[in-house]
Amino acid sequence: MILVTGGAGFIGANFVLDWLAGSDEPVVNLDKLTYAGNLHNLDGLKGDARHIFVQGDIGDSALVERLLAEHRPRAIVNFAAESHVDRSIHGPEDFIHTNVVGTFRLLEAARHYWSALPATEKEAFRFLHVSTDEVYGTLAPAAPAFTEDHRVEPNSPYSASKAASDHLVRAWHHTYGLPVLTTNCSNNYGPLHFPEKLIPLMIVNALAGKGLPVYGDGMQIRDWLYVRDHCSAIRRVLEAGRLGETYNVGGWNEKPNIDIVKTICALLDELRPRADGEKYASQVIYVKDRPGHDRRYAIDARKIERELGWKPAETFDTGIRKTVQWYLDNPDWVANVQSGAYRDWVAKQYEAA
């Protein structure tokens, strides 16, 4: 079996669902259930004995050590993190706790467990750390996309905490020989995406008749990848990645934020036209920019393609259509995650908008 951390969040839940749809290998899912963790993401696995959910913190060494001893996983896939840049600007401490200290404790628990494994299990064991392209910082308009050799230059508390965790993972391999793999992926989108992030926020605000808050001039560029393609990349790296290596994962799909917002509006105009005949794009409002906002990210994904034969299955056109349709089909999921805590966050973040 494998141990997945953060498997009730956006990417982790998609990963667990895809894993169990394609294999009978059980998953122990350790998740703290912060505001971003949602057990409803895993409703499809109710009663499925292959999925063992445990609420807990990756920084709780005693708990993690107990889970490792009890379930003897052949791999750990670490998704658990505080993941929202804007929240890291308002309150960085949780990011240090989970992304840095939590990863450190998880690595230590993994090292102790791995060291004591019999030779064949020890050889087969993997620790896969899920990271982000944001560790590389920002790109000038004409600069080549980030390769794995790009300098690490994080600019936000979030990306600095993820870069720190990547360094720890690297050091645990170099110093102790822990068999690690790291993936650095670009912006994901798709089902189960918490509506504090750009794409789901725009969809739910549009449908609720609210403003669509675009930061600054809206010309910041992100490289978007459909979440299930990220999951397939992680499975492939786990299966065949070279130990100690990092693999950049991306969709070759750079787009300015305002284009993303207009695409969502156009899809909603087609799939759920406004009752008053107006276009959703009329709801766009330009708001104060994010402090230290990275201007452009772009991933050079040639290494994972060349070495492991991975390529995304989804184009942006197909992926964004599926995503908008998923939000239209799942109003209960949206209502459920828009709890009191969510409303407090939106009020705080967009109060000046």
Ligand code: NAD
């Ligand atoms: P998310 O915020 O949706 O989910 C994070 C999950 O981790 C939640 O279920 C939360 O409850 C859990 N968690 C938080 N702190 C924990 C702790 N201390 N112990 C155990 N569980 C804890 O995040 P996401 O977007 O699904 O991102 C998952 C991972 O992928 C993160 O490591 C993130 O840095 C990375 N990543 C995200 C993207 C993206 O576009 N979303 C892109 C590249 C990499």
Ligand code: DAU
């Ligand atoms: O690049 C990978 C990263 O992508 C992940 O590591 C992070 O966990 C994930 O949150 C994401 O970070 P971003 O900051 O790029 O994503 P977000 O959806 O917050 O914002 C995308 C872009 O849209 C960014 O340029 C900021 C802008 N934006 C965002 C929000 C929430 C807006 O213009 N308005 C908004 O209301």
